[in-house]
Amino acid sequence: MKKYIDQGKNDTRSGYGAAMTELGRTNPNVVALCADLVGSLKIQEFIDENPERFFQIGIAEANMMGIAAGLTIGGKIPFTGTFANFSTGRVYDQIRQSIAYSGKNVKICASHAGVTLGEDGATHQILEDIGLMKMLPGMTVINPCDYNQTKAATLAIADYEGPVYLRFGRPKVANFTPVDQKFEIGKALMLSEGTDVTIIATGHLVWEALIAAENLEADGISAEVINIHTIKPLDEEAVLKSVKKTGCVVTAEEHNYLGGLGESIARTLATQHPTPQEFVATQDTFGESGTPEQLMEKYGLNNKAITRAVLKVLKRK
Amino acid sequence: MTNQELRLKSVVLRKNILKYIYIAKAGHTGGSLSCIDILNVLYNKVLNVDPKDFKNPNRDRYIQSKGHCVEALFVTLADRGFFPESDLETLCAYQSHYIGHPTKKVHGVEQNTGALGHGLSICVGEAIAAKLDDKRHRVFTLLGDGELPEGSNWEAFLSASHYKLDNLYAILDNNKQQITGNNKEVMNTDSVRDKLQSFGWAVKEVDGHNLEQLEEALKNGPFEEGKPNFIIAHTIKGKGVSFMEGSLKWHHGVPTEEQYALAQSELNTAEALIH
Secondary structure, three states: OOOOOOOOOEEHHHHHHHHHHHHHHHOOOEEEEEOOOHHHHOOHHHHHHOHHHEEEOOOOHHHHHHHHHHHHHOOOEEEEEEEHHHHHHHHHHHHHHHHHOOOOOOEEEEEOOOHHHOOOOOOOOOOOHHHHHHOOOOOEEEOOOOHHHHHHHHHHHHOOOOOEEEEOOOOEEOOOOOOOOOOOOOOOEEEEOOOOEEEEEOOOHHHHHHHHHHHHHHOOOOEEEEEOOEEEOOOHHHHHHHHHHHOOEEEEEEEEOOOOHHHHHHHHHHHHOOOOEEEEEEOOOOOOOOOHHHHHHHOOOOHHHHHHHHHHHHHOO | OOHHHHHHHHHHHHHHHHHHHHHHOOOOHHHHHHHHHHHHHHHHHHOOOOHHHOOOOOOOEEEEOOHHHHHHHHHHHHHOOOOOHHHHHHOOOOOOOOOOOOOOOOOOOOOOOOOOOOHHHHHHHHHHHHHHOOOOOOEEEEEEHHHOOOHHHHHHHHHHHHOOOOOEEEEEEEOOEOOOOEHHHHOOOOOHHHHHHHOOOEEEEEEOOOHHHHHHHHHOOOOOOOOOEEEEEEOOOOOOOOOOOOOHHHOOOOOOHHHHHHHHHHHHHHHHHHO
């Protein structure tokens, strides 16, 4: 299978911060808002270089979403920044009414998604955000897999007209996608071709999927690995093309199995090409404190869990 | 427009509110009648907006946070030439753009509203954007007193004074009632003036049915350099129709044929008196 090399562990949120710095230099309409989490969102450089285009809103996320909607009427491209939890569940009505229903060009940028937020525990870890956001008509939902891809995605959404939910995380993880990749919203990326099983992963689970595929290869199983960075709109064509070849699929995400990527894939397959599927996802639970590695192990969100799911789904072919 | 013409317009707009609510068999009668004088003054004396050039970036902005009183907004926009008044015969009907809350699908509406406690934050964003681009236009919102308990309003009050948005005007339709009862009993929001002043806003109080007072307050701002502007407009729910004034049942009430005839006859009398 195709080999990928970790160029050095980094956090996806820093990819966001780096892209914001670049946008600050290249796109005068981009403005940044934050609810008291400048350090966590890695946007200090943007602020230093563009103090007049940064708006500290304080710990008032609902107001931040409304202000962002208003800024778009003035022709700005607002990027809001806080944790995924406070970017979605806390402000669902503001996003629904004032951003999604109103078709506002707001970029909701959400760090610390999933259990890999780690030690702060369940109140700050959200495993429902993809579901909340993908259910909103007109909302684009993106969950990039590493530093480089988060940077590329952030740059790409500035050029896209419409509301976007961009989800990324806190821990330093493998950075393996190309530095100068072109990010196409809604376009799945074929990472490695295979014939026995399709592994479709998003976010932090993409790297784990590659490790799983490598381990499976050693056991004589040929896994195809697809990176779905855009959960909505879903690249159904890429999904269908792959499963028609392999005949079974494992989906992997740092999210509840209800409402996540796996469910979107299942819907696509159920309506167009029924296929055995296994879900690597959390099982309708809240998180807890621990290191990212401990939590990924406990909640079955690593390469071992993906391998187990592959062996299971192969028996159902 | 003379003051007499403006007063006449208020009566005609009231008649239209009732007419289209009567046709639709739906609407927010009491609140629309309490805020219509404010809208009349805004659209005919204050706002720099042009139906033929609505997207002009230098236009004044108006966002109605109390979206449920959309009938007042629609009849005012129609009167101002944004769309033919007869369009409102489809108010709240299947497949009509003239739905029960403001929508951008209607020419002249800036922003979809309806869920309460949203409008002010959006206006804060617009006011910031205007300041950022050094633009001179002003941003207005109409708040219902019943929506004041929404916490997002208080987040927005804080941020407006923090960012010194003296180009922002929040008008409170202080009709003192909401769907369940009197504000005082549902959730007491007394001492709004003190509250807003302590939040760093410049506050004026007017009789919300006195067109001259409204015009004076809304035309001449900012009240204080560097402070957002808050106008407490004391109003009466159902104003202009004797049996609707101050009566809770007209929050969402639709007149019967008899009630409609009676209301129109009262308003016709009021119109004749102005002539």
